Amino acid sequence: MKPITSALVAQTITPRPADSHKGTYGRLLLIGGNQNFGGAIIMAATAAVYSGAGLVTVATDPENFTSLHAQLPEAMVVDYTDLTFVKQQLKSATVIVIGPGLGTDDLAKKLLTTVLTELTATQRLVIDGSAITLLATHSQPLPAGSIVVTPHQMEWQRLSGLAIVDQTPTANLAAAQQLGVTAVVKSHQTTIYQGISSWQNIAGTPAMATGGMGDTLAGMVGGFSAQFTDFTKAILSAVYVHSQIADDLAQKKYVVLPHQITPLIPQYLHRYSQK
Amino acid sequence: MKPITSALVAQTITPRPADSHKGTYGRLLLIGGNQNFGGAIIMAATAAVYSGAGLVTVATDPENFTSLHAQLPEAMVVDYTDLTFVKQQLKSATVIVIGPGLGTDDLAKKLLTTVLTELTATQRLVIDGSAITLLATHSQPLPAGSIVVTPHQMEWQRLSGLAIVDQTPTANLAAAQQLGVTAVVKSHQTTIYQGISSWQNIAGTPAMATGGMGDTLAGMVGGFSAQFTDFTKAILSAVYVHSQIADDLAQKKYVVLPHQITPLIPQYLHRYSQK
Amino acid sequence: MKPITSALVAQTITPRPADSHKGTYGRLLLIGGNQNFGGAIIMAATAAVYSGAGLVTVATDPENFTSLHAQLPEAMVVDYTDLTFVKQQLKSATVIVIGPGLGTDDLAKKLLTTVLTELTATQRLVIDGSAITLLATHSQPLPAGSIVVTPHQMEWQRLSGLAIVDQTPTANLAAAQQLGVTAVVKSHQTTIYQGISSWQNIAGTPAMATGGMGDTLAGMVGGFSAQFTDFTKAILSAVYVHSQIADDLAQKKYVVLPHQITPLIPQYLHRYSQK
């Protein structure tokens, strides 16, 4: 198991070409946020925008439109009960994030099925939160493609069938291979599995142990994937930078709130892009 | 009557273990915020999240969902008129805060009765604001358990039956014992009563004499109780840190707004955890 | 015509007594904010809270509840179409501000009539914005009491009957006397008239020439009046400090937005209280 290094991150986050426009940096569609968990999709979308994704659209419960726009006017919104409109948005997206605050009701199932059915070979997909729980009971195989799942250990247990005590690197790697995904297994020492490779995140702090931290990570994984060519390195870099910012904040804070990480992302990306 | 000391606070707020996750730091349910007093539950919930509670859910009037999420995406929300859903949330909570902005109508009574009926021996309960007024007319005895009430002097008069002039340390201690609670009696020199012990808060400033200050304290008491083993010390530390932050802000401000205290909580906790 | 001096302000803003509570600093009721002008009452209420008023309630269109609470959880809200509830709130108020964003429709007229009818001798009343326009066509004489109006020159023309070119100090003083009010006539050099006295505000900058500046001033006048014994000096101090903060901000800003003045009020009050 290799550590994620700052050299890998610096290699991933390159200076932007002068002759570029918002279309150059991807069209990200985030799907989630029911009436009870609206904050989750807000945190994910905010992280995606601050990560630099070119155009960000949020498909969510209309209950969340106002609270989202009150803090993030940069994102567009779509009523996630309007499946026809969601499908249209899916067609033009280059990256999809599904799960933060999505819940597990019938609509959530339909949305996940729609995404898995419509996914094309050139799109990238991030599956997080309750979408992972739904995926665990999903009978269809996953489509071939660029898919990353971001479970915490209990969600990984549901998805992989591995009890937490059995989540060894070897078993996790085999499970990720069988699912055909990259797996980011979140714990106090997050590990990442893909194909025959595995990585460990050496950054991170218990000050991050608070609700919403995973939603912010999912948004960053989406935002990085929208911009950086190598999907694997985009994922690894998002995991690393997320924890690195938290580590720095934890030098002075007992607990680091997810929404405090987000505004710092552009500064950290800038520093890496200059290396 | 003992002063609350910074030594006691430092003893309470210990460094977080590396191998921990959000579940380690408690599941907090806050109940309050009707259509007129929504700000109260927002201030309490915000204080709870910044205090480091692992997972925070707010049961409130749906009118308040958007304003809450616009400033605190980290919290989850529940419609407090849906008593079945509130009961479910109660089952999984480790700490409950009831009262900020709750009001005293029939729904408020039902919510308080539900909480008092469902409370288990391992849960901690913070009763604040209008829930104290309701409690004063509540015919049932309080369940045995870990209960703290946070009245100001007029609310304490209603609950204890002691006129403000009769609220001597001895009388207060006897009243708290009879009620079977820890009592935080808020005044310009807040005193705390529990069993045979009483404490005085030596921090505090008249710059705190503004609406909402008690809601923020209730949220901190909830957040500290969710994380720190000793319930009494968690309460005392919340009272002390709340006033200490206000004292420091009052070095430069004529009035300290409750929502200005909250973002500083993580820094103060960090400093204590390093002692 | 005397200048308002910083000595007068320092004399007005005294240190808070240690043994005080939120009730010591007044109960302020603000009435205004229809569906089009909701921002006006938000700015006024925010200024009142940051000025240190003990308890602040906002009677407004329910459309504005969420945007108000999203930035000011400290205030309570009341549906201003519920006249019975508004009357109850009037009874417990020590200071009333009516007008910011109120509009001039039938409801606005009813609210103004209610306030003028219910006003007691011990209450203070601030009449601003569209309530001044309404007052100009109001057939009833104003009740005796502590009333201040805060028109700009065009509103003062409507209320006093004096064309702008005729608004000389002598004419203004006579008009204020006849109305039985203190008049704050806002212009690039605001003047204040009361009884046989008149004052001029020597602070102020054209960077303040932007929408909402008067709403913020109305809130400050209300907040100062809720706390400081001498009504006239409270008004004069609010006018002065409002402009003084803007002058300081204008050292670096071409335009000063009303909501940028507000967070600085507690610092300025602190400095004066230490003199």
Added chain:
Amino acid sequence: MKPITSALVAQTITPRPADSHKGTYGRLLLIGGNQNFGGAIIMAATAAVYSGAGLVTVATDPENFTSLHAQLPEAMVVDYTDLTFVKQQLKSATVIVIGPGLGTDDLAKKLLTTVLTELTATQRLVIDGSAITLLATHSQPLPAGSIVVTPHQMEWQRLSGLAIVDQTPTANLAAAQQLGVTAVVKSHQTTIYQGISSWQNIAGTPAMATGGMGDTLAGMVGGFSAQFTDFTKAILSAVYVHSQIADDLAQKKYVVLPHQITPLIPQYLHRYSQK
């Protein structure tokens, strides 16, 4: 093609006269923001207010009222489905901005037609975003007057009929002349065409390549046009200052969010006004 120089900007942004009031700095009406693109009109309106426009009104979907007021209490709001009310607002406006987040449905068409029909010779008009797409299919000729369009290259293709590869300075100039407008053609090196003159913006950075950047520019063009006498120089200065702020922020940020540019506008204007 001339570069826009800081000398031109300094010449445009002059110190405000002492004896001025909010009416001196224009009445700006912004029209846009449907249920999906509400953030666009929020960003445009915020930029207009921070640019110093005297009075700012936003005609938008009522869904956006709360999120707008939660961050910008200075603006007034109008339901854009109420065409009668919108027409009234048009009459008193000195500058109109139409397009940010407007969409292209029937209501959008009606609003654009209304604006083009009602426009008077003394008003200034900024046409942005989806209003440009609508304009491309608009059969009526544009009214004579002070009109600026702010397309990106694809929108300019639709409006001018020039494919992106054919958008040479000469062709662009001819197209702008034929349309009778000033054209701001946005790209990584934005160019401006009017009459027989053309300019190039030498400021700008790929950190600006993110959704919403054009909405912020449209708001600045509106805000500058409301205050500064020379329409052309107001437009050129807005383009320049927008990019200059972004350039400065990009010294430390990999991506610059539109809403991060806005709060800095008053400082930059101040500096230019002192030169």
